[in-house]
Amino acid sequence: MEHKPITDYDEEVRHCCCSYCGNNCDDITYLLKDKKIVGVRHACRLGASKIINDQDQRLLNPMIRNTDGILEETTWDIALDKVATLLYNSQRPVLYGWGETSVEAIKEGISLAESTGSVIDNQSTICHGTSIQAFQNVGHPVMTLGEVKNRADVIIYIGTNPMDDHPRHLSRYTTFAQGYFRPNGRDDRTVITLDPKYTNTAKVSDEWIQFNMNEDYELFNAMRMVLKGNKLDVDEVAGVKKEKIYELIDIMKNAECGSLFFGLGLSQTLAKQRNVDILIQLIEDLNRYTKWAMLPMRGFFNVNGFNIAMTTQTGYPYGVDFSRGYPRYMVGETTTIDLLNRREPDFFLAVAADPGVQFPGYSIRHLVDIPVVQIDTHWGPYTELSDIVLPSTRIGVETEGTGYRMDSIPLFMKKVVEKPENCHSDWWILNQLKQRVNSLKQKDGAL
Amino acid sequence: MDELDIIINTGSSVIQAFYEKKGSTLKDEYRQATAVAFMDQEDMELLSLNPRDKIDVITKWGEVTLFVDISHDAPHRGMIFIPKGPWSNIIVSPETYCCNIPTYKGIKGKIRKSDRQVLLVADLMRKTYNKYPSNNDQSLGQLPIYIKRG
Numbered sequence: 272m273e274h275k276p277i278t279d280y281d282e283e284v285r286h287c288c289c290s291y292c293g294n295n296c297d298d299i300t301y302l303l304k305d306k307k308i309v310g311v312r313h314a315c316r317l318g319a320s321k322i323i324n325d326q327d328q329r330l331l332n333p334m335i336r337n338t339d340g341i342l343e344e345t346t347w348d349i350a351l352d353k354v355a356t357l358l359y360n361s362q363r364p365v366l367y368g369w370g371e372t373s374v375e376a377i378k379e380g381i382s383l384a385e386s387t388g389s390v391i392d393n394q395s396t397i398c399h400g401t402s403i404q405a406f407q408n409v410g411h412p413v414m415t416l417g418e419v420k421n422r423a424d425v426i427i428y429i430g431t432n433p434m435d436d437h438p439r440h441l442s443r444y445t446t447f448a449q450g451y452f453r454p455n456g457r458d459d460r461t462v463i464t465l466d467p468k469y470t471n472t473a474k475v476s477d478e479w480i481q482f483n484m485n486e487d488y489e490l491f492n493a494m495r496m497v498l499k500g501n502k503l504d505v506d507e508v509a510g511v512k513k514e515k516i517y518e519l520i521d522i523m524k525n526a527e528c529g530s531l532f533f534g535l536g537l538s539q540t541l542a543k544q545r546n547v548d549i550l551i552q553l554i555e556d557l558n559r560y561t562k563w564a565m566l567p568m569r570g571f572f573n574v575n576g577f578n579i580a581m582t583t584q585t586g587y588p589y590g591v592d593f594s595r596g597y598p599r600y601m602v603g604e605t606t607t608i609d610l611l612n613r614r615e616p617d618f619f620l621a622v623a624a625d626p627g628v629q630f631p632g633y634s635i636r637h638l639v640d641i642p643v644v645q646i647d648t649h650w651g652p653y654t655e656l657s658d659i660v661l662p663s664t665r666i667g668v669e670t671e672g673t674g675y676r677m678d679s680i681p682l683f684m685k686k687v688v689e690k691p692e693n694c695h696s697d698w699w700i701l702n703q704l705k706q707r708v709n710s711l712k713q714k715d716g717a718l
Numbered sequence: 719m720d721e722l723d724i725i726i727n728t729g730s731s732v733i734q735a736f737y738e739k740k741g742s743t744l745k746d747e748y749r750q751a752t753a754v755a756f757m758d759q760e761d762m763e764l765l766s767l768n769p770r771d772k773i774d775v776i777t778k779w780g781e782v783t784l785f786v787d788i789s790h791d792a793p794h795r796g797m798i799f800i801p802k803g804p805w806s807n808i809i810v811s812p813e814t815y816c817c818n819i820p821t822y823k824g825i826k827g828k829i830r831k832s833d834r835q836v837l838l839v840a841d842l843m844r845k846t847y848n849k850y851p852s853n854n855d856q857s858l859g860q861l862p863i864y865i866k867r868g
Binding site for chain 2: 323325341343396401612625627628634
């Protein structure tokens with residue numbers, strides 16, 4: 272296939288913010304013709320796919336499932352009234368999602384959860400939730416991506432594959448980027464990948480260290496031991512030769528400024544948050560010798576924003592239960608997957624998320640028995656389970672909003688084109704739901 | 719050999735994420751990118767598998783039919799990688815061990831050669847979860863099915 276540059280456009284909108292992954296690249300240029308996006312510059316394959324999307328599956332009107340089990344288009348008033356009534360009458364509602372919407376909408380969502388006594392939770396419950404638990408346990412040696420770009424000479428990726436998940440991470444922030452103290456970019460840096468699998472990131476690294484599945488905790492423990500001057504009396508740990516561990520620790524100790532990134536390869540394996548605990552302690556120990564910091568590789572562009580907004584408003588990062596009128600947070604108790612596995616919720620609303628893609632089948636099976644609502648832009652696997660579908664708009668394209676990058680830097684995302692006529696922003700939908708729930712409360716004399 | 723014990727890893731791949739975010743999940747292109755198990759070539763020879771053959775993946779939690787393909791990241795004997803999506807969800811472990819995260823990686827299972835069909839998303843969701851039972855056995859196809867107003 273021949274690729275030619277796009278020349279048929281009449282307007283360029285520069286410095287837009289991408290709304291795909293935790294990189295939140297803010298140097299994107301949209302090419303418009305007749306107020307429609309025809310091209311995009313600087314975005315990676317994934318970011319571009321979200322901006323120039325497939326219109327066949329775009330949700331354009333609110334829909335309610337009829338008695339034959341087929342979704343039927345309806346008006347906003349009918350759909351919103353139905354959702355508000357279901358939400359108001361449920362005992363254990365769960366409001367899930369929020370990773371791909373703006374902080375403004377999240378704030379409205381928190382307020383809706385509070386007024387309905389719901390559990391509010393987001394995607395971090397199934398990706399970096401355990402990392403956040405580890406931060407609560409042992410702290411977080413934090414850094415920004417700008418620091419990595421300008422200072423870092425040793426970069427380590429553990430259990431993550433940014434070449435696939437965050438395609439511009441290496442070129443824009445870490446490995447290939449020229450920085451103030453690293454003028455030669457890639458030549459000034461050492462990149463090491465630790466992963467059981469030879470990933471695309473391992474392919475561009477200086478070194479790939481393979482360790483055994485589910486033995487992460489042992490490996491990091493051994494690394495800490497070596498760092499503290501102890502000798503290993505075994506030949507290998509987690510499938511890694513002891514000489515290799517000595518060599519790795521030597522590189523880490525002698526770094527001028529080291530940055531470590533870790534991903535779901537740690538947080539989703541058996542030891543879960545303990546993997547991250549021990550890794551944080553390793554970084555703390557390394558700081559006795561030189562400067563080291565670490566960051567989780569956050570998935571969606573605003574999962575971090577949800578954690579920050581939630582912590583600001585309630586004191587807890589995710590999985591917050593308002594059923595007693597005040598926020599409660601208990602890992603394994605008020606988090607979505609555990610609630611679904613225990614068959615507890617009696618209403619499930621997903622905003623800008625697709626549990627059909629994300630949740631284990633065993634947990635999804637409970638959604639068959641309860642009312643399920645979707646607020647999203649596209650028809651996905653979750654739509655096949657939804658009773659009511661409310662079409663929303665894309666942040667950073669059709670609606671403005673704020674998103675938090677993976678290193679907790681807030682970025683404003685512009686509106687570039689007009690939204691489809693009958694779609695509304697997440698904020699508007701949640702605001703309407705809140706108003707309707709409040710009027711139901713007033714009718715009942717509860718307000 | 720008929721059956722092989724295997725460790726299953728799931729995670730996102732650039733092609734799967736591309737089609738998911740593009741919003742074409744109902745289509746064959748998403749099935750081709752997501753309903754596929756990437757496998758070590760030597761393991762494939764043990765089961766006489768060729769790329770794009772089909773396998774049944776069985777775990778304690780469920781069973782699903784997928785295409786099989788040679789892993790670009792081999793060697794990793796005894797391990798398969800499935801991009802995250804509705805197909806892999808059926809077989810991953812929902813066990814959170816009270817840490818809120820289901821175990822998506824390092825799940826024990828077994829695989830065998832299959833001649834069953836790899837379902838499109840809409841059919842997969844209908845047949846697996848059966849939320850809106852239908853007597854019609856016809857495929858729901860690659861486009862959304864809904865009733866338009868007016």
